Amino acid sequence: MDFRLTADQSALVEAIDKLAGQFEAKPTEFRGFALPGGALDKELEDGQYFDIAQVPELGAVCAAMAVERLARLPCATEVALSMLVRPQLAGEWPRPLAVVENGRPGRFVATAGTILLIEGEDIRVVRTAAGDTEPVDSLFAYPMGRWKGRAEISPLSGERSANVRKWLRIALAAEASGLLQAALASAVDHLTQRKQFGRPLGSFQALRHRMAECAVLAGGVRWLALKAADTAEPGDAALAAMHAQESATRIVYDVHQMLGAMGMTLEHPLHLWTYRLKALLSELGGRGGQALAVAAECFAGKDRITAVPWAARGPAPQ
Amino acid sequence: MHFAWNAEQQSFRSTVRAFLSAHLPVDWESLAHGPASEAQSSFSKRFCGQLAEAGLLVPHWPKRWGGRDAGAWTAFILAEEMWEAGEPRGGQYMNVNWIGPTLMRFGSEEQQARYIPPMARGATIWCQGFSEPEAGSDLASLRTRAEKQGSSYRINGQKIWTSYAQHADTCFLLARTSPGRDGISVFLVPMDTPGIIVREIPSLIGEGDLHEVFWDNVEVPGSALLGAEGQAWEIARAALSLERVGIPRFALATKMLHRAVAMLERSGRFGHGAIEQAAKARAACEAARFYSYSIVDQREHGIPTGPEASAARFATVMAERAVHEFVVEHVPEALSGGEAMLLAHHQRAIVAGVASGAAEIQLNLIATDLLKLPREPR
Numbered sequence: 001m002d003f004r005l006t007a008d009q010s011a012l013v014e015a016i017d018k019l020a021g022q023f024e025a026k027p028t029e030f031r032g033f034a035l036p037g038g039a040l041d042k043e044l045e046d047g048q049y050f051d052i053a054q055v056p057e058l059g060a061v062c063a064a065m066a067v068e069r070l071a072r073l074p075c076a077t078e079v080a081l082s083m084l085v086r087p088q089l090a091g092e093w094p095r096p097l098a099v100v101e102n103g104r105p106g107r108f109v110a111t112a113g114t115i116l117l118i119e120g121e122d123i124r125v126v127r128t129a130a131g132d133t134e135p136v137d138s139l140f141a142y143p144m145g146r147w148k149g150r151a152e153i154s155p156l157s158g159e160r161s162a163n164v165r166k167w168l169r170i171a172l173a174a175e176a177s178g179l180l181q182a183a184l185a186s187a188v189d190h191l192t193q194r195k196q197f198g199r200p201l202g203s204f205q206a207l208r209h210r211m212a213e214c215a216v217l218a219g220g221v222r223w224l225a226l227k228a229a230d231t232a233e234p235g236d237a238a239l240a241a242m243h244a245q246e247s248a249t250r251i252v253y254d255v256h257q258m259l260g261a262m263g264m265t266l267e268h269p270l271h272l273w274t275y276r277l278k279a280l281l282s283e284l285g286g287r288g289g290q291a292l293a294v295a296a297e298c299f300a301g302k303d304r305i306t307a308v309p310w311a312a313r314g315p316a317p318q
Numbered sequence: 319m320h321f322a323w324n325a326e327q328q329s330f331r332s333t334v335r336a337f338l339s340a341h342l343p344v345d346w347e348s349l350a351h352g353p354a355s356e357a358q359s360s361f362s363k364r365f366c367g368q369l370a371e372a373g374l375l376v377p378h379w380p381k382r383w384g385g386r387d388a389g390a391w392t393a394f395i396l397a398e399e400m401w402e403a404g405e406p407r408g409g410q411y412m413n414v415n416w417i418g419p420t421l422m423r424f425g426s427e428e429q430q431a432r433y434i435p436p437m438a439r440g441a442t443i444w445c446q447g448f449s450e451p452e453a454g455s456d457l458a459s460l461r462t463r464a465e466k467q468g469s470s471y472r473i474n475g476q477k478i479w480t481s482y483a484q485h486a487d488t489c490f491l492l493a494r495t496s497p498g499r500d501g502i503s504v505f506l507v508p509m510d511t512p513g514i515i516v517r518e519i520p521s522l523i524g525e526g527d528l529h530e531v532f533w534d535n536v537e538v539p540g541s542a543l544l545g546a547e548g549q550a551w552e553i554a555r556a557a558l559s560l561e562r563v564g565i566p567r568f569a570l571a572t573k574m575l576h577r578a579v580a581m582l583e584r585s586g587r588f589g590h591g592a593i594e595q596a597a598k599a600r601a602a603c604e605a606a607r608f609y610s611y612s613i614v615d616q617r618e619h620g621i622p623t624g625p626e627a628s629a630a631r632f633a634t635v636m637a638e639r640a641v642h643e644f645v646v647e648h649v650p651e652a653l654s655g656g657e658a659m660l661l662a663h664h665q666r667a668i669v670a671g672v673a674s675g676a677a678e679i680q681l682n683l684i685a686t687d688l689l690k691l692p693r694e695p696r
Contacts, residue, residue, distance in 0.1 A: 001327065001391065003319050003615040061319055188689050200692040208685035208694070209678065215689055216632045220605025227608055230321040236604075243601035287594060294597035295588075299579045 008057040009065075016066045019043055026074040031266040033275070034141045037077030040070070041096075050082045050095065060084060064174040064229035068222065071178025072185075074272045076142045078108040080171035084229070085116075088167050089125060090160075099168065099283070100147040107279055110135040110145030116164065117147065122155035123164055141275035166237040168284055169293070173225035173240035176248050176280050180218040183273040187211065187255040190262065190270075201258070210254050217247035238293035245287050248277045321608075330392055334374060334399040341368055342406060347659045354409060354526035359443070359485045362408030366440025369407070375440050376414055383422065383430075384438030390617035394566065394610075402569040404662060409444070409482035413437040416560040417444050417490055421506075424545040424553050429506060433488065445486035445509070447477040447493075447531060448554070455676045457492075458551070462533060464493040464505060471495075471505065471543070473513075473536040481673075483509070483516045483529035492554065493533075495547045502550035505542045512536070523665040561674050563613040563627055567634050567666070568606040571641040574663040575599055578649045581657075592648050599640035606630070606637040625687035628680040635677045638670035 005013065023040050044050060053063035063083040070079045078096035086097055094113030100106045101118045109115065110133045117124040132149030156164060188211070191202030201207055221244045228236035252274045256263045263270045284290065323331070342365075343349070349357055369375040370384070378393035379385025397415070400407055407414070418437045421430055436442040453460035462475025473493055483489075491505045507514070513536035519528040545553055579596050582588040588596075609630040616623050642664050645652050652660035671677035685691045 001321060001323060001611055001615060003612055004619060005319050009319060061321075184689070188691060192690075192692055199695060202685075202691035203694050205682070205694055208691055209681045211689055211691065212681040212684035213632070215684055216609075216629045216636065217605075219626070219629050220602070220609060220633050223608035223612065224601065224605055226319070227321045227604075230319065238597075239601045239604050242597050243605055246598050246601065287598070288590075291594040291597035294600055295593045298600055299576065299588075299596065300583065 006057065009062050012052060012058055012062050013065055013069070015047075016049070016069050019047070019049075020069055020073055023073045023075055026269045026272065033137075033139060033266070033271070034143050035075040035272055036143065037073070037075030040073065040075060040077045044070075044077070044079065050079075050086070053083055053087050059230070060087075060170075060232065061226055061230040064170065064226055067171065067174040068178035068181075068225070071175045071276070072182040072273075074182075074269050076107075076272075076276060078112075080175040081116075081168075084171040084174065085164065085167045086114075088163055089114075093125065094127065098145070101283065103147070104282075105136045105138065105144045105146045107140070107142040107144060109133050109147055110143060112145070115147060116168075117151050119155075121161070123161045124151045124153055124155050125164075126151045126153065139275055140279040141272045142279050144279075162234065165284065165293075166232070166234045169237040169241035169290070170225065170228045170232075172280055172283055173221060173228060173237075173244040176244035176277060177218070177222040177225045179273045179277045179280075180214075180221055180244075180248060180251055183251065183255045183270065183277065184211070184214055184218055186268075186270045186273065187258040190259050194262075207258060211258065214247075214251045214254050217243075217251060221247050233297075235294070235297035238290055238297050241284060242287065242290035242294055245281055245290060248281060249287075252277050327391055327395060331395050331399065334396055337369070337372055337374055338399065338403050338406070341365060342403065346406070347404065347657075354482050354485065355524060356526065358406075358408050359482075359526070362406060362410060363441070363443075365406050366408075366410045368440075370438060370440040375407075375410075376418065376438050379418060379438065380422070383418070383434050390614050394614045397564070398566040398569045401566050402573050404570070404659065407440075409485065410437075410440060410442075411565070412446065412482075413442070413444055415564045416557045419560060420490075420553060420557045421544070423556065424504075424549070426541070428541060429544065433506065436487075442487045443482055443485050444488050444490055445480050445482045445531075447480060447489045447491035447507075449479045450476060451478050455679055457554075458499040458502070460492060460494060460502065462491075462493045464495050464503060464538075466495070466540075467537075469540045471538050471540065473505070473507070473533045473538065475533050477531040477533070478519075478529075480516075480529045480531050481527055483531050484518060484526055489514075489531070490544075492550050499551055500548045503547045504544040504550045504553050505538060506544055507536065507538055507542055511538060523669055524662070558674070559623065559627065563610050563623075563630050564674070566607075566610060567670055568603045568610065568637050570663055571637050571667065572600070572603040572607070574660055575603065575641045575644060577657070578645050578652075578660065581649055587648070592644075595640075595644050595647070599637070599644045602633075602637040602640040606633040609633040625683055628683040629688060632677055632680050632684065635671040638667040642667035 052058045053060045067080045067083055081097035082095045096108045096112050097114050098106050098109040098112035099116045112128055115126050115128055133145050133147055136144045136146050138144040192200055194201050224240035224243050228240040259270055262268050376385045377388040380387055421433055450460050464471040464473045486509050489507045489509055491507050492502055493505055494501050495503045513534045515532040517530050521528045613623050613627050613630050645660055686693055
């Protein structure tokens with residue numbers, strides 16, 4: 001265990017932070033449901049940032065940090081799947097990447113170059129052709145789209161499919177981590193500025209404690225996401241996605257309570273984070289789906305800690 | 319940044335496990351029914367002596383005091399293995415974690431020479447005289463007073479919730495020498511001093527854990543004062559910052575969750591509701607673990623720890639809650655004559671948000687220092 005960043009990793013984190021700094025503000029007049037991130041996408045392409053997971057000095061943990069940082073921006077850009085899942089697909093696959101789960105509309109589907117089609121246990125990877133997709137109006141703060149094409153290819157093998165699913169979970173957790181931090185920061189701003197009963201809302205203990213609990217949950221999501229990106233263990237990925245969806249469910253509700261009616265408007269940017277989080281809640285089977293993965297990977301005698309008497313415990317954890 | 323144990327960390331953990339295998343009796347789990355019980359306290363004295371001989375009691379202490387200057391990771395790996403095994407050190411974990419280091423920092427040469435070597439040998443038990451009937455979370459309002467009379471102090475008052483008081487040799491006592499927060503001082507008081515009366519409070523959390531301690535004209539020499547008069551707030555803050563990420567509660571919680579799940583699986587009762595609840599609890603444990611590790615890593619590299627330590631503590635409280643609620647719902651027999659270790663865990667888990675200070679105080683600190691929310695009016 002050593003959580004210090006190397007010089008290369010620090011430099012990358014700084015570079016991403018500097019780039020993100022240019023996209024921090026929501027355009028004042030914007031009133032849409034999802035803020036497109038085309039200009040950021042181009043900057044990331046030009047700077048070859050989508051390949052950082054494959055750079056040995058940086059690795060997937062750095063990619064996860066980049067995903068997290070960029071998710072904190074008000075605009076929605078397809079970063080997580082490109083940075084964390086695409087390196088796991090054999091061959092060249094055009095980005096953006098999108099997931100279509102059991103025929104439902106998915107994030108970035110309308111503009112995707114590559115789509116991962118999930119049907120029950122099967123995952124198929126397809127390159128999109130003209131007319132395969134169409135945009136869908138949505139409350140979610142991602143550009144949503146529907147897949148209309150036909151996939152006449154065979155699904156990935158069980159092993160490759162499990163690997164893709166694992167990295168989808170890691171990508172989900174890293175993205176959620178950034179979104180949670182930004183949603184909390186937005187609520188903190190409101191609670192600091194908005195006064196009632198003659199004092200800032202954020203000075204009332206009932207709200208302070210709720211916010212503090214949310215902050216603890218969000219911090220936990222971050223650690224589990226980074227750990228899973230580093231170890232690439234399926235159990236770690238399942239725990240990270242589980243904690244992300246569980247925490248997001250609560251935090252999205254709580255931060256909206258903090259904002260009151262202002263949080264219901266399209267003028268305030270809060271929804272640009274909370275309605276991305278809500279889009280993540282159902283993915284990969286939701287909490288029930290993550291729970292089955294945790295049960296398969298962490299329980300059932302697979303984990304180091306089992307029900308044997310303490311004296312007969314196994315070797316030290318890896 | 320990497321999340322794998324290095325060779326040194328793995329090897330140290332193996333050493334500790336091998337020691338536990340060799341020194342804990344086969345029926346240890348049925349004995350480990352309360353860190354302050356008669357049975358465990360007498361076992362712990364023998365066990366800590368053996369740990370000390372093996373160089374595993376205070377490896378993170380300076381060489382001068384019997385350690386080997388090992389880092390924060392060594393101390394925490396040791397703490398994890400001990401807590402996961404049911405804390406066979408009993409109350410002596412406090413000596414190792416914070417009382418010893420606090421005396422090294424604030425104690426006089428005489429106090430250090432008197433008190434630190436027995437701790438390093440594993441031969442002494444301390445208790446912590448902080449809480450009072452009228453001073454819990456509002457510790458600064460404590461009333462127990464120490465009046466200077468010539469070269470000595472006369473102590474009068476009452477402490478409560480004092481763990482290990484019946485077995486303790488010495489008390490780390492907070493008492494008032496003048497009014498206000500700056501009027502609180504720390505005294506190191508032998509528990510056999512005339513005028514100290516200890517009474518056990520029967521409780522849900524195991525034999526010998528809670529006591530009230532009455533101080534009736536207890537006379538101590540001026541040399542019992544730790545640091546200067548009025549320095550208690552500074553000393554207690556330093557001590558509590560070591561304690562905030564002190565007990566790796568998530569380690570035993572995780573182990574007990576796995577044990578409960580294994581029991582359910584064996585009897586074919588690990589169904590939908592239980593699976594989801596267990597997975598959430600497992601994730602909460604893992605979050606608490608890495609939150610705590612992040613603080614340990616800062617200590618290891620000499621980075622001052624900030625409000626994240628409060629967040630780590632609260633994450634641990636959440637994990638303990640998730641696991642013990644899982645057990646109560648799905649393995650309720652644990653509270654009615656079932657497995658001793660599940661019961662022992664329940665009794666430790668229910669105090670996670672209370673022992674070493676109400677967790678709500680940590681939420682206040684997180685709101686102010688981590689989130690930077692405006693303070694409450696005073």
